[in-house]
Amino acid sequence: MAASSEPVIDVRGVTFRYAHRADDRPILDDVSLTIAEGDFLGIIGPNGGGKTTLLKLMLGFLEPDAGEVRVFGVAPERGRGWIGYVPQHATIDPAAPASVLDVVLMGCLGHSRWGVWYGRSERDRAMSALERTGCASLAHRPINALSGGQKQRVLIARALVAEARVLLLDEPTTGVDPYAQQGLTELLHELHARIPIVMVSHDISFVTQHLNRVACLNGRMSVHGIDELSHDQIERTYAGPVMVLHHHEEDCPIHAHGHGHHDASGGSENGAEQD
Numbered sequence: 110m111a112a113s114s115e116p117v118i119d120v121r122g123v124t125f126r127y128a129h130r131a132d133d134r135p136i137l138d139d140v141s142l143t144i145a146e147g148d149f150l151g152i153i154g155p156n157g158g159g160k161t162t163l164l165k166l167m168l169g170f171l172e173p174d175a176g177e178v179r180v181f182g183v184a185p186e187r188g189r190g191w192i193g194y195v196p197q198h199a200t201i202d203p204a205a206p207a208s209v210l211d212v213v214l215m216g217c218l219g220h221s222r223w224g225v226w227y228g229r230s231e232r233d234r235a236m237s238a239l240e241r242t243g244c245a246s247l248a249h250r251p252i253n254a255l256s257g258g259q260k261q262r263v264l265i266a267r268a269l270v271a272e273a274r275v276l277l278l279d280e281p282t283t284g285v286d287p288y289a290q291q292g293l294t295e296l297l298h299e300l301h302a303r304i305p306i307v308m309v310s311h312d313i314s315f316v317t318q319h320l321n322r323v324a325c326l327n328g329r330m331s332v333h334g335i336d337e338l339s340h341d342q343i344e345r346t347y348a349g350p351v352m353v354l355h356h357h358e359e360d361c362p363i364h365a366h367g368h369g370h371h372d373a374s375g376g377s378e379n380g381a382e383q384d
């Protein structure tokens with residue numbers, strides 16, 4: 110295991126473009142961000158601002174054109190086993206006959222001594238991840254019988270099961286009803302006591318109330334302590350037609366870079382998707 114003095118995740122001067130896009134502006138332009146132990150960091154910005162792309166670079170699913178990403182001091186391909194990832198719009202095939210426990214066990218793939226077979230220790234770990242997320246009593250229910258909030262907890266358990274040392278969550282509260290969102294908020298708080306969390310979010314009340322740092326990303330990035338952002342300022346950025354951040358405007362890419370406009374619920378795109 111890497112030395113604990115290493116940053117959890119270090120993104121240094123990363124520039125990234127998707128190949129074959131008509132618009133060859135970088136999606137990420139010289140982006141730097143260091144995640145440390147104890148962090149509960151939100152990544153905010155308009156749609157198409159590059160938030161998911163940044164998470165994929167941290168996971169080593171994409172490679173930077175310039176700059177470097179390190180995960181606990183090593184390349185993301187080697188370090189991604191320490192990352193628990195809950196992707197945006199994670200879906201479970203509605204026809205899948207899987208139980209909740211089966212879904213969590215999938216998080217052991219690549220970590221199990223038995224390849225795709227799970228032994229007693231994997232089952233124990235899966236049950237303990239379900240306990241941590243308050244879902245142990247659901248272990249044998251069909252996954253598709255669960256509510257959106259319960260499914261999201263199960264996906265967090267799946268991210269934790271392989272003994273993750275950092276949690277990356279992409280819009281975890283999207284599509285979850287307000288009551289369940291509150292439960293998820295409490296869960297993330299509890300988890301944060303033991304594991305650093307990086308969370309892409311449009312949930313401004315969550316960002317202002319619970320996170321300790323906020324990274325504003327719109328092609329370029331600036332990082333702010335939560336005390337530097339007033340609720341009014343963030344509301345103006347995301348909630349209304351006047352979407353302005355008042356924190357160090359000259360340093361903030363949401364003002365300076367000119368990628369699109371800024372809207373918590375929709376926002377703009379940098380360009381067309383060309384997968």
Ligand SMILES: Nc1ncnc2c1ncn2[C@@H]1O[C@H](COP(=O)(O)OP(=O)(O)OP(=O)(O)O)[C@@H](O)[C@H]1O
Binds near residue numbers: 155157161381384
């Ligand atoms: N595989 C891909 N190929 C080409 N372009 C892509 C690909 N994936 C994303 N993009 C484009 O890159 C830009 C950034 O996308 P990304 O998903 O990182 O943004 P985001 O900030 O996460 O947006 P959202 O808030 O909508 O999830 C967008 O313009 C998107 O269309």
